[in-house]
Amino acid sequence: MMAQIRSSEHTTSAHDRVYRGLRTRIMHGEILPGHPLTLRGLGQEYEVSMTPAREAIRRLVAEGALTMSASGRVSTPELTNDRIEELAALRALIEVELASRALPRAHMALIERLQTINNSIAERVAQRDAVGYISANLDFHRALYLRAQAPAMLAMAETVWLQLGPTMRALYGRLRQAEPPQFHRLILAALKAGDEPGLRLAVRSDVTQGLRHLTA
Amino acid sequence: MMAQIRSSEHTTSAHDRVYRGLRTRIMHGEILPGHPLTLRGLGQEYEVSMTPAREAIRRLVAEGALTMSASGRVSTPELTNDRIEELAALRALIEVELASRALPRAHMALIERLQTINNSIAERVAQRDAVGYISANLDFHRALYLRAQAPAMLAMAETVWLQLGPTMRALYGRLRQAEPPQFHRLILAALKAGDEPGLRLAVRSDVTQGLRHLTA
DNA sequence: TCGGCAGAAATGTGATCACATTCGCCGTAT
DNA sequence: ATACGGCGAATGTGATCACATTTCTGCCGA
Structure with missing residues (x-):
């Protein structure tokens, strides 16, 4: 129930901040192939809960920016x-x-x-x-x-x-x-x-x- | 806390069932342009909670299969x-x-x-x-x-x-x-x-x- | 008759929790 | 020394809840 710290400037939703942040980092090559990402880790990094982190990750997986293993673990793709x-x-x-x-x-x-x-x-x-x-x-x-x-x-x-x-x-x-x-x-x-x-x-x-x- | 009815055959995750179901319905033209979709409605239809329904919808929005208004409402797109x-x-x-x-x-x-x-x-x-x-x-x-x-x-x-x-x-x-x-x-x-x-x-x-x- | 306004219903968002599964690590036995 | 087994930590999943916002409904007044 942690209070929402930033009272103003929530014009952009939480999952969108995570999505955009991750997206540019991936597109610019800041993350090397095979690097694993976790929901709780991302949530902590962007100061959000697991829910928006999961939405951002699902979206990036859908776009092919991330790969998801059978067990649900996600990482940047290692392309053939x-x-x-x-x-x-x-x-x-x-x-x-x-x-x-x-x-x-x-x-x-x-x-x-x-x-x-x-x-x-x-x-x-x-x-x-x-x-x-x-x-x-x-x-x-x-x-x-x-x-x-x-x-x-x-x-x-x-x-x-x-x-x-x-x-x-x-x-x-x-x-x-x-x-x-x-x-x-x-x-x-x-x-x-x-x-x-x-x-x-x-x-x-x-x-x-x-x-x-x-x-x- | 509603019990998981189908004990067996949960080999495919809930959000995936919603995603695939909606995806084929949209791709085959079963849903007309402009038709609104709600998280609770989809959840009820596919017998899942809002969480997997939201993930499925976000993914479809990311793929351009659905459009999301500024207030977060989603519907099938009316293309120009x-x-x-x-x-x-x-x-x-x-x-x-x-x-x-x-x-x-x-x-x-x-x-x-x-x-x-x-x-x-x-x-x-x-x-x-x-x-x-x-x-x-x-x-x-x-x-x-x-x-x-x-x-x-x-x-x-x-x-x-x-x-x-x-x-x-x-x-x-x-x-x-x-x-x-x-x-x-x-x-x-x-x-x-x-x-x-x-x-x-x-x-x-x-x-x-x-x-x-x-x-x- | 039409326009707007207030209240109610509906909706999306994000946090949190319980649970099953998976992964990693360490100890033990061969 | 190495392979196997098990235990604990870590992780994803889905449900539920509280809340803010939006949208709809119906009523009242001009």
Whole structure:
């Protein structure tokens, strides 16, 4: 019966705070694959009871961000190579379409903003900041896709990002070479030129990129 | 503290029964758009308490099968035309890819099974059985896509079906002409011929089909 | 006749509890 | 030294409750 401490600012429900917090942590790769999560642990961490923690976890399991064992234990997923390839193919499918739809609406202000984000990415890479890199990279893609005016597609793309989150982080350690995102420049060039086939190819390449390393 | 009646056969958890039951009802179009659902009502219907009912509902909301108002009330979604077009485009994207991946693995037994399902569809259409039609139609597509060996993609496709469920039912009433699925025959022909471009076109046409009527 | 307002019913939310199951750890026997 | 068995801690599950909020109903007044 512990009293509700924060009398004001409960505009957002408890389970939503847990959900959003966990979701961004997973998507940005802050949690490594296979990491276990417990209801009581999460409840303590977010200062809520088990009930909202359970709702948040169930939702993330439904979205594929977490896996649940037969006994109900949940952890971040350890993806097989087949699954990773499949998710990369999904990214390619959906994001190429999103980019294509965004192209006619991409004016200069957007391109400049993308360039700014891209510089930020280069910084994170130089600093070996894996989480910052993943986060900024997703910002780049999301900023572009928002112009597509296709919320359902964007939601699907984000769900795929979510499923790949922990793996992307683990992958980051393997590709040692501090390579700035080469294909982002191609994306920007295609956007400026209004070159749709070029844009499709650039996005597909960017999305498929690092994942190829893994299957080797 | 009501005693657990069914002592045996609780191999499946309570929230899962509610989830699965609701999910198929929604996907098959048994619930019309805008229909409200309550936790206590569902709990009573499935003979469980509010807790598992809430988990099932949260999961379905996360998957886009239900919409939640600001006050927390849930109901089946009433989709805008834009949203419907977007979901149809997603179906086209994902299902064309799934069909393409299934093509090399589609042997005669599968094609015969698809033909059987297709006959079943024609029956449902003749009987004006909307739910049966939708259900059998999804069976047709799922049977084909299962051969693609791409579980993540199939899950995405099913999520889209789920979001379209109530709308498909409402749509069924509008297209009066009891048309059997014309494009399914094209799909079968392309499968037999191993004609990949033809298959892609046939699937895209089938998926986009009736949705065009709405936007008019 | 219509609009709004007050009270009642209904609903979602979150906390807590009891219980069954599972997991981990340690001791013992071979 | 290792494998097996059992005991205790930890965990998920589902029920129930109290409470705030929303929604509905019906009545009263203009």
